[in-house]
Amino acid sequence: MILGNPLGLLALLALPAIVALHCFRRRYRARAVTGLFLYGPPPAVVAAGRTPRRLVQAPSLWLELLAALAATWWLCDPHLADRERAAHLVLVLDSSRALQAVATDGVSAEARARAAAEALIAGLARDDRVTVVASGPAPRLIAGPGARVAAARVALGRWQADQPWHEIDDALALAQSLGGPGARTLLVGDRLPPRLPTDIGVTAVGEALPTSGLADARWLVDASGERVALRVLAQGGEPRARRLVLRDGDGVVLAERDLSLVPGQAQAVVFAAPSGIAVGAAIEAMLLGPDPLVADDRARLLRPEPRLVRIAIDLPEAQAKPVRAAVAAVAEAVVVEPAQAAHLRIGGAATPPPAGTWRLRVSEGEAPPAIGPFLARAGDPLLADVDLTGVLWSGGGGTPADEEPLLIAGDAVLLSARRQGRDRWLTLACSLPRSTLIRHPAWPALIANLVAARRAALPGPADANLLVGQPLRFPLPADAVAATVIAPDGAITTWRADASGVIELPGLRQPGAHAVGALTTDGATRAWLTLQANDLDPRLADLAACATATTAPAENAGGQVERSRGGLAHLLPLIALALAALGAWWSFPREGGA
Amino acid sequence: MPAWSEAAVAATARRVRLALDPRRRRFGAGNRLGAGPGASLEFHDHRAYVAGDDLRHLDWGVYARSDQLVLRRHRVEVSPTVEVLLDASLSMAADPAKAALAATLAGLLATLAEADGTRPRLWAFADDARRLGAAGAGAWRGDLRNLRCAGVAGFLARPPALAPGSERLLVSDGLVASGGAAVARALGGGAGRIALIQVLCRAELAPEPLGAVRLEDVEGGALDLVHDQAVVSAYRERLARHQAGWQAALSGRGAGVVTCVVEDGLDAAVDVLSRAGVLTARAG
Numbered sequence: 001m002i003l004g005n006p007l008g009l010l011a012l013l014a015l016p017a018i019v020a021l022h023c024f025r026r027r028y029r030a031r032a033v034t035g036l037f038l039y040g041p042p043p044a045v046v047a048a049g050r051t052p053r054r055l056v057q058a059p060s061l062w063l064e065l066l067a068a069l070a071a072t073w074w075l076c077d078p079h080l081a082d083r084e085r086a087a088h089l090v091l092v093l094d095s096s097r098a099l100q101a102v103a104t105d106g107v108s109a110e111a112r113a114r115a116a117a118e119a120l121i122a123g124l125a126r127d128d129r130v131t132v133v134a135s136g137p138a139p140r141l142i143a144g145p146g147a148r149v150a151a152a153r154v155a156l157g158r159w160q161a162d163q164p165w166h167e168i169d170d171a172l173a174l175a176q177s178l179g180g181p182g183a184r185t186l187l188v189g190d191r192l193p194p195r196l197p198t199d200i201g202v203t204a205v206g207e208a209l210p211t212s213g214l215a216d217a218r219w220l221v222d223a224s225g226e227r228v229a230l231r232v233l234a235q236g237g238e239p240r241a242r243r244l245v246l247r248d249g250d251g252v253v254l255a256e257r258d259l260s261l262v263p264g265q266a267q268a269v270v271f272a273a274p275s276g277i278a279v280g281a282a283i284e285a286m287l288l289g290p291d292p293l294v295a296d297d298r299a300r301l302l303r304p305e306p307r308l309v310r311i312a313i314d315l316p317e318a319q320a321k322p323v324r325a326a327v328a329a330v331a332e333a334v335v336v337e338p339a340q341a342a343h344l345r346i347g348g349a350a351t352p353p354p355a356g357t358w359r360l361r362v363s364e365g366e367a368p369p370a371i372g373p374f375l376a377r378a379g380d381p382l383l384a385d386v387d388l389t390g391v392l393w394s395g396g397g398g399t400p401a402d403e404e405p406l407l408i409a410g411d412a413v414l415l416s417a418r419r420q421g422r423d424r425w426l427t428l429a430c431s432l433p434r435s436t437l438i439r440h441p442a443w444p445a446l447i448a449n450l451v452a453a454r455r456a457a458l459p460g461p462a463d464a465n466l467l468v469g470q471p472l473r474f475p476l477p478a479d480a481v482a483a484t485v486i487a488p489d490g491a492i493t494t495w496r497a498d499a500s501g502v503i504e505l506p507g508l509r510q511p512g513a514h515a516v517g518a519l520t521t522d523g524a525t526r527a528w529l530t531l532q533a534n535d536l537d538p539r540l541a542d543l544a545a546c547a548t549a550t551t552a553p554a555e556n557a558g559g560q561v562e563r564s565r566g567g568l569a570h571l572l573p574l575i576a577l578a579l580a581a582l583g584a585w586w587s588f589p590r591e592g593g594a
Numbered sequence: 595m596p597a598w599s600e601a602a603v604a605a606t607a608r609r610v611r612l613a614l615d616p617r618r619r620r621f622g623a624g625n626r627l628g629a630g631p632g633a634s635l636e637f638h639d640h641r642a643y644v645a646g647d648d649l650r651h652l653d654w655g656v657y658a659r660s661d662q663l664v665l666r667r668h669r670v671e672v673s674p675t676v677e678v679l680l681d682a683s684l685s686m687a688a689d690p691a692k693a694a695l696a697a698t699l700a701g702l703l704a705t706l707a708e709a710d711g712t713r714p715r716l717w718a719f720a721d722d723a724r725r726l727g728a729a730g731a732g733a734w735r736g737d738l739r740n741l742r743c744a745g746v747a748g749f750l751a752r753p754p755a756l757a758p759g760s761e762r763l764l765v766s767d768g769l770v771a772s773g774g775a776a777v778a779r780a781l782g783g784g785a786g787r788i789a790l791i792q793v794l795c796r797a798e799l800a801p802e803p804l805g806a807v808r809l810e811d812v813e814g815g816a817l818d819l820v821h822d823q824a825v826v827s828a829y830r831e832r833l834a835r836h837q838a839g840w841q842a843a844l845s846g847r848g849a850g851v852v853t854c855v856v857e858d859g860l861d862a863a864v865d866v867l868s869r870a871g872v873l874t875a876r877a878g
Contacts, residue, residue, distance in 0.1 A: 026806055027806065028806050028807055028808035028818050029804070029805075029806070029807050029808065030807070030808045030810055031804060031807045031808065031809055031810065031821075032688055032810055032811075032812050033688075033798075033809045033810070033811055033812070034685035034688045034767060034769050034798060034811065034812055034813070035685075035767075035769035035771075035798065035811075035833070035836075036809055036811035036815050036816075036817060037769075037771040038769070038829050038832045038833050038836065039809060039817055039819070039825065039828075039829055039832075040828060040832065042817055042818070042819070
C-alpha cells in the first residue's frame with residue numbers, strides 16, 4: 001500500500017475529536033407538554049457547562065466517523081504499487097509556421113509531426129500519462145499535465161503549426177518543469193535544434209528545402225510620395241525566378257515584376273503606390289511561382305493615412321518669415337491660417353490654445369546677447385542634433401517660471417517647455433530678426449525636431465502595416481483612455497494608456513487585420529483604425545537546417561513516474577464522504593442531542 | 595376521547611344537581627321557579643289590581659278583609675338552557691386520564707341538565723366547533739363516546755351560534771396561549787353565566803425539575819432547556835398569571851375558574867364543583 005499524500009493521514013485526528021464531541025454531547029429527553037408558552041422564551045445561555053457522559057453509539061456518531069475516514073481516504077490517496085509503473089511522456093510540438101512547408105512527397109512537415117506524435121502516444125499503455133506543450137512566442141499547454149492518452153490524442157488532433165517564428169527554449173523549459181525527473185521529454189519538429197539539453201530527445205520530420213518569400217512589406221509615405229516597398233529573399237538551392245504581383249481587394253493586378261532571386265541575397269522591390277486606393281483600403285502583394293512554404297509568399301498592406309502636422313503661424317511678419325521658411329523644409333508639415341484648427345501653433349500667446357494643440361511662444365525682450373556656451377537638456381527630442389555653435393542669441397524676453405528649461409546660456413533660459421495635459425507648451429526667448437539663429441543650420445533642425453515631436457504625438461501609429469510580433473507604441477485620441485484590439489480570430493484585448501495617453505503593444509501575435517477601437521472616458525468604444533500584421537520573418541523561411549532524424553534522450557530515467565489517481569479513485573471517497581455527511585446531518589437532530 | 599364513565603356519571607347524578615341561576619331565564623315553561631311572576635303554585639307577591647288583570651288572580655281574602663282589589667301573583671316556572679362546551683383539542687389528549695375526566699365531567703353536566711328537565715346542548719371544540727347529539731335527545735352520549743381530540747384551535751375555533759342567556763360551562767385545561775380573555779370574548783357573548791371547569795394534570799399544575807429535556811408541545815413547538823428549579827418557579831409564576839387572567843375574564847359571570855386535578859379523580863372534582871357552586875347536593 002502506497003500513500004499518494006501521507007500528510008492526508010492527519011485527517012484521522014478527526015476521529016478522536018468526533019468521539020470526544022459525542023461524549024460531551026448534551027442529550028435532551030423528549031417530554032410532551034401542553035402549555036409550552038408558559039415556559040417563556042428560549043434561554044439565552046445554557047444553565048451549566050457540559051460534562052462527559054457515557055458514549056452513546058448513535059447513528060450520527062458512526063456516520064461522522066465514516067465521513068472522517070472517507071476524507072482521510074481521499075486526502076492520503078492510498079493505492080497499490082502498480083500505479084507507480086505509469087510512464088509519463090512529455091511532447092513538445094514545434095508549432096512554427098515553418099512546419100507548413102510541403103516536402104517533395106507532397107506532405108507537410110506539420111502532418112508528419114502530428115503522425116510522429118500520434119505514433120509516440122500510441123506506443124503508451126492505456127493508463128500512461130501524456131503532457132503536450134505547443135511552442136510559440138508564449139508556449140501553450142494543450143494537454144495535461146499528466147493527461148490520459150485519449151485526451152492527449154484529442155488535443156493533438158486540434159493542434160496546428162500556426163505560430164510565428166520563435167525560439168523553442170521556452171517550450172522546452174516548460175516541458176521539463178512539467179515532466180519532472182521521471183518523465184521522458186521529446187521534441188517533435190522539423191529540425192534538430194542546436195545546443196539541446198541531452199535529456200530531451202528529438203523526433204525531426206523536416207526536409208531541407210529551398211524557399212523564397214517576402215521578408216518585409218511597407219507602404220511608405222514621405223516627401224517623395226507614396227511607395228510600396230517589398231523585400232524578397234530566397235534561401236537555399238539554386239537561383240530562381242519568381243514573379244511579384246500587386247493586386248487590389250478585387251483581385252485586379254495593379255503592378256507586377258519578374259524577379260531573379262539569388263539565394264541568401266535579399267532583393268528590394270519598390271512600386272509606386274497604385275492610384276485609386278482609398279486611405280485604409282488594402283492591397284495584396286503576392287510572390288508567384290513554386291515554393292514549399294507559401295505562408296510568406298503573400299502580404300497584405302493598408303494604405304496609411306497621411307500624418308501631416310498642421311501648423312498655424314501667428315507672428316508679426318518679421319518673425320513669421322524665418323519660421324515659414326523652416327517649416328517649408330519639413331515634408332510632414334503644412335501651414336494653415338491662424339484661424340484654422342492646428343496641431344501646432346507658433347505665436348499667439350494671448351489665449352491658451354485648445355486641447356490637442358501644441359504651442360510655441362516667441363518671447364522678445366532686451367536680454368543681453370549670448371554666444372554660448374549653450375547647455376541643452378539631454379535626451380529631449382526637440383534639441384536632438386541641434387548644434388548652436390556660432391549662434392548669436394539676442395533679444396530674449398524671458399520664459400515663464402513654471403516651464404522647464406530646455407536650453408540655457410549662462411543664467412538666461414533660451415528655450416523652456418511644460419506639459420499641458422497631453423500637449424506641450426514651449427517658449428523661445430529670442431528676437432528672431434535680431435538673432436543669427438534664423439541664419440544658422442540649427443534653426444531648421446530645431447523646427448524639424450519640433451514638427452517631428454508633434455507628429456509623433458498625433459493619435460494613431462506611425463505605420464498601420466506591421467510585422468507579427470513587432471512592438472508598437474502610439475498615442476490615443478485626446479478623449480480616449482484605452483484601446484481595444486480585436487484579433488482576426490475574434491480575441492479582444494484592452495490596453496490602457498499611460499498618463500501621456502500612449503499605449504504600448506508588445507506585438508500582434510496573429511497575421512491579419514486587427515480592428516482597434518478607442519475606449520473613451522465615458523465608457524463607450526468607437527471604431528478607430530485597423531492594423532495589418534504580416535508574418536514575414538526571414539527566419540521562418542529558412543529551411544536549410546531541416547532534417548529527418550531521431551535522437552533519444554541521453555538520460556532516460558525510464559519514464560516511470562507517479563501516476564495520478566483515476567476518476568473512480570477520485571470519486572469513490574468523495575461520494576462516501578458526501579453520503580456519510582448527509583446521513584449524519586439528517587440523523588443528528590433526530591437523536592435528541594445538541 | 596377516551597370512553598367516559600357512564601356508570602360513574604349515573605351514580606354521581608343521583609346525589610348532585612346543577613346549581614343554576616333562575617334569574618337569568620325569564621321565558622318558557624319548565625320545572626324550575628323563575629325569578630319573576632308566573633303561573634306556578636309558588637307565591638311571589640301582591641300588587642294592586644289594574645284594569646285588564648285576570649280576575650281569577652284576585653286575592654278575595656284580602657278584598658274581604660280590606661275592601662281592596664289586590665292581585666295575588668305566583669312565581670314563574672322556567673327551563674334554563676345549559677350548554678356544555680368541551681375542549682377537544684390535542685392538548686386535552688396529552689394524558690388519557692385527563693381526556694377521560696374532561697369527557698366524564700362534560701357527560702355529568704349534560705346528564706344533570708337532562709335530569710333537571712332541560713335539553714342540554716353539548717359542543718365539542720377541536721379543529722372546529724361541532725354540536726354533539728344534534729340528532730336528538732340523548733344522542734349526545736354516543737357522540738361523546740366517539741369523540742376524538744384533534745387540532746390546535748380548541749376554544750379559538752370559529753364559535754358556533756350559542757343560545758342567548760344560556761348557562762355555559764367550559765370544560766378545558768384552559769391552556770390557551772392568547773389567554774382566557776380571548777376565549778371569554780369569543781364564547782361569553784350573550785351568556786347567562788359562564789364558568790371554566792379546568793381539568794389539569796398535576797404535572798401541569800406543579801411540574802417537578804426534570805433536568806435537560808426537550809419540551810415538545812403536543813400542539814406544536816419545542817424547546818430545549820435544562821428543567822431546573824428556576825424554570826419550575828418561572829413556570830408556576832406564569833401559570834398563576836394565566837389563571838388570574840381567566841379569573842378576571844370570567845369574573846362576575848358565574849363560578850369563574852374551577853380547577854379539577856386529574857389525578858384526584860371524579861369524586862374530588864365533583865366536590866370542587868360543589869364548593870364552587872356549579873353543583874349542589876340533591877335533596878333527600
